[in-house]
Every structure is written in C-alpha cells, then in structure tokens.
Amino acid sequence: MTTKEVPKDPQKVARIMQAAQHAFAKDGYRDAKTDSIAAAAKVSKGLIFHYYGSKQALYVATVQAATATIMATIDPKAYEIPTDLVALVVNGTKYKSEFGRSHPDEMQVLINAYGEVDQLPEKVQTQIKALYEQSIAVTRTMIGQVLDKMTLRPGLDRDVVIGLIMGVYNQVFAEFQAHMVKNHDVKSMDDVQWIVERAKAYMGILEYGFAET
Template structure:
C-alpha cells in the first residue's frame, strides 16, 4: 500500500463517478476480485485517472469505505439509539433499524460487512488500515450513541460514565471479534443472520447492568 500522491487536481464530478463505481464493484467482488478496469469503465474515466487520484487499489478501497460510511451517516437516525429507554432496548431497536437500512443501501452494507470480516487474503497493510478505520468509527460514535441513555439510567453514585463507556468499548471489541469470526465462516451472511450474536450482546449488557452474582 504505497503513499498516495495527487499529481493532478481532482475533478469532483469524476471523483463522484469513481466512488459510485468502486462501491458497486468492490461490494460485488470484494477487494481481491474487484478490477480497476471495470471501475474505470463504469465511472467513464481512464484507469490512469484512478491511479493518479488514489495512488493504488488499496487507497481507493479505503476511500470507498469512507464514501459508504458517509452515505449512511447522512441518512442515519441517531434517535433510534439515543431515545431507547435501556441499553437492551437500544440493541433491539438498532438491529431492526440496521436491517431496514441494509435493504435501502445494499452495496454500502455489503462492502462494510466484507471489510469487517477481514478481507481474506488482502494485503496486510490494507487490513491494518481497515482495522484502524473501524476502531476510529467506534471511538467516535460510542459516547454520542449511549450517553443520552446513560443520562436517563439510575447509575450508582460511585460509578462514572467514562468507566461505563470503557466497559462498553471492551464489550464491543468482543462483539467485533465474534462478528468477524462469524463473517469469515459465513461470507454470504447478512444482518438477518446475526440472531446468535445479538443474543450474546443482550446477555453482555444484562451482566453489565445487573452483575453476575446472585442477589443475596
């Protein structure tokens, strides 16, 4: 994965066509199977323009991940998370909502799920960049999504929100590991196939909220 150097100004119209085309091709064929020739053809640009703009296929893939994420961010309704009365309700509501979004944005979800699953035999540097991308997304969103719920819960006086957030991040890391393994074992899975993982998440949240010791 070489450093990207823009040698010519980037035409916004061409960038838009390239990213729409790369989203379609990467989501259909994953990273290894995607061909820059097909992306160039769909975008109606030369292959040389793609490499001048993005440097290499790996940088184009990362740019496409960001493009897919931005597409979803522009329409996502955060109140689905923030208005939940409990963390458990948040998980249930968010899962149903994500399934609805998946039907509206199939290419975005296919690309993001493929990337989340680990990219198979893609270059190690690209895998590292993708892992870093998802870690940043989690860190940026976790407080924004759960803080309104925590503000409504009767939290013990000796526990601060920052501690709960760190526990939530740790829990999400565990869920991420389970999800990645599931996606690697079931590459054609979509969000409707995640019942077992959702059950685990609800169990983790129940223990987080109520502990794991019997009440005396």
Template sequence: MLELNPDIPKDPDKVDRIMKSATRIFAKNGYLQAKTADIAKDAEVSKGIVFRYFGDKGHLYLATVEYVYERLTDVADLSVWTDAKDLGDMIERAVRYKIQMQLDYPAEFKVSVQSFSDMKLLPADVQPEMAEFWKKRTAQSTATLEQPVLDRMHVRAGVDKKVLAKLLNSVGEAVFADAEVFMQKHPNAQIEDFEPIIEQIHSEFDIIEHGFLDE
C-alpha cells in the same frame, strides 16, 4: 471523503461514479478479487483516471470504505440511539434500525463489514491508515451515540464506563455477525424475520444490565 493527490484536479462526477462502482464491486468480490479495471469500466472512466485520482487499489479501497461510512452516516437517524430511555431500549431500537439499514444499503454495509476482515490483505502502507480510520470512527460513534444513554444510567460504583462501552460493542458486533450470516442464507428477508436475533441481543443486554446471579 479521503483526499488523495490533492493537487490533481478531479471531476466530481467521475469521482462519484468511481465510488459507486467501487462500492458495488468491492462488496461483491472483496478486496483481493475485485479488479480496478472492472471498477473503471463500470464507472465509465479509464483505468488511468482511477489510479490518477486514488493512487493505487489499496487507497481506492480505503477511499471506498470512507465513502460508504459517510453515506450511511448521512442517512442515519441518530435519535434512534440518543433518545433511548435506557440500555435495553437503545440496543433494541439500534438493532432493528441497523438491520433495516443493512437491508436498504446492502453493498455499503458489506464493504464496511469486509473492511475489517480484509485489513490484513491490504498493502502494508494502507493497513495502519485503515486501522486509524476505524479507531477514530468507533470512538466518535461511542461518544455520539452510546455515551449520552450511558450518562443517563445509574451505573454502580466502580464500573469503568469505557470498559462497559467496549463490552457492549463486543456483544453488538457478535449479534450483527449473526445477522450477516442470516442475510446471506435468506437474501429476501424482511425486518420481521430478524425477530429471533433481536430477542437474542435484548436478552444478552438484559443480563449485562441486571446480572445473572440470584441474590
């Protein structure tokens, strides 16, 4: 997790409570509407402790985003991606799995997704730190999860795999945005209710993999 003010002793239990409270409150209210005083109260610490540990609200938000990323990474089964036999298999397995995780960890996923739309609302000194955080994590995820599958595929000559990975990520992000809207409209939805969305992304990746021209 983000280490701020490293010279200041921190109570691990208080840090954990602050992170859990910040996750819930940022998820519910977003960056602008969330109040540090509410986070401190929910965590049963003083507001001064929050600022002493994290410096300001912007860096508290950054630390919370890193906290939820690490939490989701710790519980994730990466074999869902790396053991896929091909691109279609990978994306179907990944979509099902990520939707299920989104149902199991709604606050963590919401903070993660909101961090992109909230980025321009952050203080000027925090924005580049958030951008750099996601740049590194995206590159890391691509190398760890998608690249092993792409390396096993017989991609036609001339295709830049970096461009291909970027295209795949763009399509995936669009589908997960659809899933987010669906969840907001159907808060009690189960994984089975997402079959149309899963079929949608499977069809889109089938077109990417096999093309759309009738040769």
C-alpha cells in the same frame, strides 16, 4: 515538500465511487478488478490510478465514502435516546438493517471491510481500523447518553462503566470477525441476527447482573 492534490472531475468521481462500491461489495477487496470498475464508471483505468494512486487507496476511499454515508444516514441526533442498553442494541440493529435495504452496496462494503479487516493489506488495515474507531466513538457517545438516563449505583465511575460496555462491544466485534473468516455469505444484518441476539444478551447481563440476590 507537500504533494499536490490531483484535481478531480466530480461527475467522474461519483461514477467511480458508485462502480467501486458495487465491485467491492460483490467481489471483496482481493477479487474486485480495477478494469471492471473503470469500465462500469466509463473512465479509463489510468484515470482511476491518476485520481487515487492505487487499488488500495481506491478501496480505502470507497470504505470512507460508505462510512460517511451510514453516519450521515444513521444520525444519533435524529433518534430518541433509548432508556436501556438492550434497547440501544435493538435500535442500532434496526437502523443498520434499514440502511442495508436502502444502501445495499455500501452496507456490504462495510460488512466486508470490518469483518475481514485482518485479511487486508497491512497499510489498508491501519486505515480501516481508524475508520472503525470513528464509528466506535459515536457508539461511545450514545452509550453515555443512555447511562445519563439511568441511575448508577453510588460510587461507580461513569467512564469505567462506559469502558466496560465498550469492552463488550469489542467482544461482539471479535466474534463477528471470527464468523466472517469462516463464512463469506453475509449479505445483510439479517444474516448475522445471531450476533445481535448475543449482543442483547451481553447487554442484559451487564445491566441486570447474572447472579440472584
């Protein structure tokens, strides 16, 4: 048995998404109120639940919309491929900072969602982690493009190198999550410049080694 999709008024959906982006950006998942979202969107609370089913589903839809916006805005195909891993981190940070200035609510929603994912309801965690995997797939592609501009040592497996670099990205993300658990004042990429510097240091070590030869 299939569930019929509820027909949605595009204008009301746009207003709900705008209101939800702002509410979840400002207050986070737990403190954002659907009553306030409904009032800001000029719709009934019942309509929000008719469209989305639950606050959890509305939140996931909001993060999906923010993810789609940042992926459409920061399109890797629109930028020149950097020649080294450190430049990849620097460029990525620059693009995300620019996105945060032009889309503050969307950026804050993503910072909250990915930084505090382990504090969300279990079902929401699974869906948010799936969205994170989508963004990681884009990063993996960009890393491969950078490696294609470099000369790897003979005998090195390209996929193994990419896996190692992705492991470092996961470490950086884990450090960011640990920071978010203790700090709730991250409003932009400027507030986590330390993690950018850490990522640059890690990538520099990966690319150039850590022992004198």
